[in-house]
Amino acid sequence: MKTLMPYFEYVRPSNLEEALNILEKHDGSAEVLAGGTDLLVKLKDKLSYDKKTIIDINRLRELDYVRKADGVLAVGALTRIETLSRSKLVRETAPLLAEVAYEFGTWQIRNTATLGGNLANASNANDYGVALMVLDAKIKLKSVRQEREVSVDKFFLANHKADIRTGELLVEISFPVPSQDCRTAFVKMEGRESSSYPVVNSAALTRLSPSLTIEEVRIAVGGVSPTPLRLRSVEERLRGLSVAEWEEIESVLRDVRNLVNPSSSNVASKVYRAEMSYVYVKRALQAALSRAGFYSSIAGGG
Numbered sequence: 481m482k483t484l485m486p487y488f489e490y491v492r493p494s495n496l497e498e499a500l501n502i503l504e505k506h507d508g509s510a511e512v513l514a515g516g517t518d519l520l521v522k523l524k525d526k527l528s529y530d531k532k533t534i535i536d537i538n539r540l541r542e543l544d545y546v547r548k549a550d551g552v553l554a555v556g557a558l559t560r561i562e563t564l565s566r567s568k569l570v571r572e573t574a575p576l577l578a579e580v581a582y583e584f585g586t587w588q589i590r591n592t593a594t595l596g597g598n599l600a601n602a603s604n605a606n607d608y609g610v611a612l613m614v615l616d617a618k619i620k621l622k623s624v625r626q627e628r629e630v631s632v633d634k635f636f637l638a639n640h641k642a643d644i645r646t647g648e649l650l651v652e653i654s655f656p657v658p659s660q661d662c663r664t665a666f667v668k669m670e671g672r673e674s675s676s677y678p679v680v681n682s683a684a685l686t687r688l689s690p691s692l693t694i695e696e697v698r699i700a701v702g703g704v705s706p707t708p709l710r711l712r713s714v715e716e717r718l719r720g721l722s723v724a725e726w727e728e729i730e731s732v733l734r735d736v737r738n739l740v741n742p743s744s745s746n747v748a749s750k751v752y753r754a755e756m757s758y759v760y761v762k763r764a765l766q767a768a769l770s771r772a773g774f775y776s777s778i779a780g781g782g
């Protein structure tokens with residue numbers, strides 16, 4: 481069957497100022513095109529009929545960068561996922577971003593898709609949402625009138641709805657570089673094909689004391705609630721536990737099933753998603769703990 485695209489006006493600004501002015505002028509009737517890997521699917525499904533203008537931001541080279549200054553890593557919104565997998569700076573300072581990229585879509589998608597687009601699209605299972613939550617990231621948004629920063633925890637409002645106001649462009653993602661003794665991990669359950677949004681994903685960051693007590697822990701899970709979820713109450717209960725007390729850690733993790741609010745889809749039922757939230761959070765934590773130097777058969781199994 482032939483799929484027809486809806487009619488739209490196409491504009492291609494050459495710098496950020498021009499793009500913001502066009503966004504302002506269109507007052508909510510325009511949609512931004514970055515890599516197009518989500519947007520073109522949406523256009524073909526005609527879910528974007530109300531948008532009369534597409535603003536292609538691919539000429540905005542000033543939004544394509546990875547930089548580190550004063551202990552903060554900053555990534556421009558137009559940075560491609562493939563860049564995150566190849567960047568030496570990313571691999572050395574925030575390997576979690578590269579690890580997510582290795583697992584992301586197909587090679588073609590990674591070359592096209594951008595970090596800003598992944599977040600702005602705000603799928604409840606977007607891979608960078610959970611990763612950036614455990615990195616305590618902030619998202620910078622800019623319009624003609626103002627610039628503001630939102631913590632990534634507060635950025636996702638509902639499935640496919642982010643805190644981006646009319647006239648705003650997501651311009652940068654930044655976070656404090658984790659200390660050298662922190663370890664991170666990302667795990668996901670692929671959808672029906674390995675090249676689509678995952679069913680469940682999870683990221684963890686940990687720091688252990690020399691006596692193997694959990695000093696720092698951050699955990700997030702996606703695909704099991706209307707938005708990716710930072711599990712702060714779980715983190716609080718895990719902090720201070722010794723990894724030798726695995727039974728206790730495990731019992732805290734089992735409660736993840738009660739904190740999530742999944743929906744059923746044609747890929748997985750809500751009961752299955754809830755169960756998998758526990759399994760994948762546990763896997764992410766185990767992987768981060770083993771990178772932190774804790775190898776144990778009790779923490780091993782799935």
Ligand SMILES: Cc1cc2nc3c(=O)[nH]c(=O)nc-3n(C[C@H](O)[C@H](O)[C@H](O)COP(=O)(O)OP(=O)(O)OC[C@H]3O[C@@H](n4cnc5c(N)ncnc54)[C@H](O)[C@@H]3O)c2cc1C
Binds near residue numbers: 585644
């Ligand atoms: C085959 C396939 C596999 C995929 N695999 C994965 C996967 O493994 N993991 C995963 O998380 N996702 C996956 N995706 C989803 C998609 O590739 C990602 O979400 C991607 O990062 C979107 O980025 P983009 O640049 O293509 O966004 P676009 O499609 O260009 O835009 C997406 C939305 O964000 C808005 N937007 C884009 N940039 C900005 C900005 N700077 N400011 C404001 N709004 C903006 C657009 O207006 C649009 O509404 C996959 C998609 C496909 C088709």
